[in-house]
Amino acid sequence: MKSNYLFPYSFRKIGWILLVPSLLFGIIYMIMDYDLGFIEGTAFAIWGEENFFDTVFFKFIENDLTDELIGIALLVGSVFVALSKEPVEDEFIQRLRLESLVWALYWNYGILLLAIIFIYGSPFFTVMTINLFSLLLIFVLRFRVRLRAEQKAMGNEE
Amino acid sequence: MTQAELAAQIGVSRQSINAIEGEKYVPSTVLALKMAALFKMPVENLFELEPTD
Numbered sequence: 001m002k003s004n005y006l007f008p009y010s011f012r013k014i015g016w017i018l019l020v021p022s023l024l025f026g027i028i029y030m031i032m033d034y035d036l037g038f039i040e041g042t043a044f045a046i047w048g049e050e051n052f053f054d055t056v057f058f059k060f061i062e063n064d065l066t067d068e069l070i071g072i073a074l075l076v077g078s079v080f081v082a083l084s085k086e087p088v089e090d091e092f093i094q095r096l097r098l099e100s101l102v103w104a105l106y107w108n109y110g111i112l113l114l115a116i117i118f119i120y121g122s123p124f125f126t127v128m129t130i131n132l133f134s135l136l137l138i139f140v141l142r143f144r145v146r147l148r149a150e151q152k153a154m155g156n157e158e
Numbered sequence: 159m160t161q162a163e164l165a166a167q168i169g170v171s172r173q174s175i176n177a178i179e180g181e182k183y184v185p186s187t188v189l190a191l192k193m194a195a196l197f198k199m200p201v202e203n204l205f206e207l208e209p210t211d
Contacts (some may be wrong), residue, residue: 092183
């Protein structure tokens with residue numbers, strides 16, 4: 001895994017600034033049943049829907065842009081945090097990153113499988129929404145935990 | 159030489175030196191050769207094969 005495909009370390013902080021508020025807003029938004037005041041806007045729908053019934057293509061539609069804004073901020077923020085370089089990049093860190101990614105893949109899709117089997121109807125829509133972002137977030141969590149564990153292991157020696 | 163100094167001289171993180179010493183990580187050939195060159199000894203003096211390898 002080459003670190004050439006990663007963002008510079010400076011992107012990490014930008015990512016967190018995007019990620020944390022949008023994640024909080026997103027959770028609140030979902031709890032409030034997707035009703036947080038209307039951010040009126042016009043969106044260009046390559047593939048969209050009007051009035052809950054009519055599918056449209058390549059049309060400007062009226063839309064509540066709240067979910068788009070939250071989603072964009074959360075996605076871009078998560079990508080920046082997940083895929084930015086460490087201050088010191090070396091083969092060991094890259095190995096940790098790869099292992100964390102595989103770990104996250106297993107857990108994300110394992111839980112999704114259970115959700116498919118045990119969750120039905122509208123609640124499953126919640127599952128799908130979470131699933132949009134869960135892989136990145138699980139990876140970030142795991143990678144940070146692994147790095148912290150190595151840091152701690154270091155504190156014992158010199 | 160401390161772990162931090164060794165890491166700085168080779169250009170890797172302190173975590174990797176710690177992990178190599180703690181036998182949690184096997185370095186690449188290039189990294190092992192760099193370490194050997196730094197200590198001015200053959201690579202076999204620093205690393206050896208385990209029966210399980």
